[in-house]
Amino acid sequence: MKAWSLAGPGRLELIEADAPKIAADDEALVKVEAVGVCGSDIHYYREGRIGNQVVAYPFRIGHECAGTVVDAGPRARALIGRAVAVDPAVSCLMCDQCRAGRLHTCRKLQFLGCPGQLDGCLAEFIVMPARNLYPVGDLDLAHAVVAEPxxxxxxxxxxxxxxxxxxxxxxxxxxxxxxxxxxxxxxxxxxxxxxxxxxxxxxxxxxxxxxxxxxxxxxxxxxxxxxxxxxxxxxxxxxxxxxxxxxxxxxxxxxxxxxxxxxxxxxxxxxxxxxxxxxxxxxxxIRRQTDCTEAAVELLHRRPGLAAAVVTHLMSFEEAGAAFELVANQDDRVIKAIIAGR
Ligand SMILES: [Zn+2]
Ligand SMILES: [Zn+2]
The missing domain is CATH 3.40.50.720 (NAD(P)-binding Rossmann-like Domain)
Known part of the structure; x- marks a missing residue:
């Protein structure tokens, strides 16, 4: 599959990568159809770090996305064919933090497009546990991406x-x-x-x-x-x-x-x-979030004008580099750029 990878500060490259595989009963394969460029992505893109979280190159970037479930393990098959918003934080469910309901500060947190954790979602496909996928119904997928922020x-x-x-x-x-x-x-x-x-x-x-x-x-x-x-x-x-x-x-x-x-x-x-x-x-x-994605999807349905105001730019998958430059330079009255479709 095609994916965008950061080869060095400010250097995004389109690469050919192995498509991820479903490895557990509750996992689903998502065809990524819209990816948001986040301020934190820009820190990685420009400075190669956020505080002591340092990028090792090559680095697959992106954590805000929405898409369609195209395959799933036996316990996630109900999601096949559904359009979903993605919660990028995969928690272990076993550690003290998870057991205390603090899934976002999980000791073994695996976050999309975070150095040393999961490959980013600026790619054709990702695999995620079903519990990280939130059906969005008829919401525009470029708008569904806004569920993450x-x-x-x-x-x-x-x-x-x-x-x-x-x-x-x-x-x-x-x-x-x-x-x-x-x-x-x-x-x-x-x-x-x-x-x-x-x-x-x-x-x-x-x-x-x-x-x-x-x-x-x-x-x-x-x-x-x-x-x-x-x-x-x-x-x-x-x-x-x-x-x-x-x-x-x-x-x-x-x-x-x-x-x-x-x-x-x-x-x-x-x-x-x-x-x-x-x-x-x-x-x-505030460390990202826990347990708020469903409320976010619900608010996006209730208030379509919000995502319409936040999403100022739609770019193609091939234009990912331009989308990052646009957001990094705050050009053209950009608020949120979404890399959508192909
Ligand atoms: Zn973000
Ligand atoms: Zn945990």
């Missing part, structure tokens, strides 16, 4: 304990931030959103943010706190920027929750401990 955002909003009537800040309006906006709205919250790239926060406004702005130009605290003098109940930091973390703390009310989803380029970030302490802010680190 949306699941992460739903998880962040759940962790921040967002309930109806709450005021939520979303700092960073890339795919995760826009999905967090939708997840918070679905939980009944009013959302304030920022991004230093204008078309991104404008997309948040189009999706119904109560206010959106550019933190490099607008006085975000005056705008948000002018409308919500008590402060925000929760902030989803989806920028991976020190300035956004600092701003989040200033926006939050006492007892508020700061959910950190963004991946910083720096090894360390700092937080203003006295303000955190006096306000008793809960700082929540």
């Amino acid at each position: 949306l699941a992460v955002s739903i998880y962040a909003v759940r962790r921040a304990r967002v309930t109806p009537g709450m005021k939520v800040g979303v700092l960073g309006c890339g795919p995760i931030g826009l999905c967090a906006l939708a997840a918070a709205q679905a939980a009944g919250a009013t959302v304030y959103a920022t991004d230093p790239i204008d078309w991104r926060h404008e997309t948040a406004a189009a999706l119904g943010a109560a206010w959106s702005g550019n933190p490099e130009r607008d006085d975000v605290e005056a705008e948000a706190l002018g409308r919500e003098p008590a402060g925000l109940d929760a902030v989803i930091e989806a920028a991976g920027e020190q300035a956004a973390l600092d701003q989040a703390v200033r926006l939050l009310k006492p007892g508020g929750a700061l959910a950190v989803v963004g991946i910083p380029e720096a090894e360390r970030v700092s937080l203003p401990i006295h303000e955190l302490r006096r306000k008793e802010i809960d700082v929540l680190n």
Whole structure:
């Protein structure tokens, strides 16, 4: 089969690879029909690492995908022929973390397109356990890919304990931030959103943010706190920027929750401990997600405008290199590029 492989920083190559084989009763062979380019993929693509997770070349990239099940082991045959969204995290189900319901921090986690773990999904086929496959019905497969980042955002909003009537800040309006906006709205919250790239926060406004702005130009605290003098109940930091973390703390009310989803380029970030302490802010680190993919698929069905706003570019399988460059350079008002079809 054909697959894209990273030969070095910024060097994607189309290769011929062995098609994966079903090795267990509960596994299914998925014909991959749509793959999303994620910010984390761009870290691997450009820098060859995220923190101490370092790429060894050649590296098969990609973890966001959707496709059709074309074959399956005896215990997964009900999925054959069905269109599915893929949860890229394969957990062992045996370790202390899995037994505690923390499948996402499994000690033996095998994640698609993650260094030293599973080959990426930017290929014609993948094999996954049936429990990682979520039927999407008649959802457009390019939109079904958004189930992966949306699941992460739903998880962040759940962790921040967002309930109806709450005021939520979303700092960073890339795919995760826009999905967090939708997840918070679905939980009944009013959302304030920022991004230093204008078309991104404008997309948040189009999706119904109560206010959106550019933190490099607008006085975000005056705008948000002018409308919500008590402060925000929760902030989803989806920028991976020190300035956004600092701003989040200033926006939050006492007892508020700061959910950190963004991946910083720096090894360390700092937080203003006295303000955190006096306000008793809960700082929540978000490691991908667990148990939120089904809710994500459901929200995509309920709100088709979300994926339509997030997916800005559809490219062919052969154009994968161009798709990565587009996202890496943030050209052409890109939010999410999907590599779809052949
Ligand atoms: Zn991703
Ligand atoms: Zn485990």
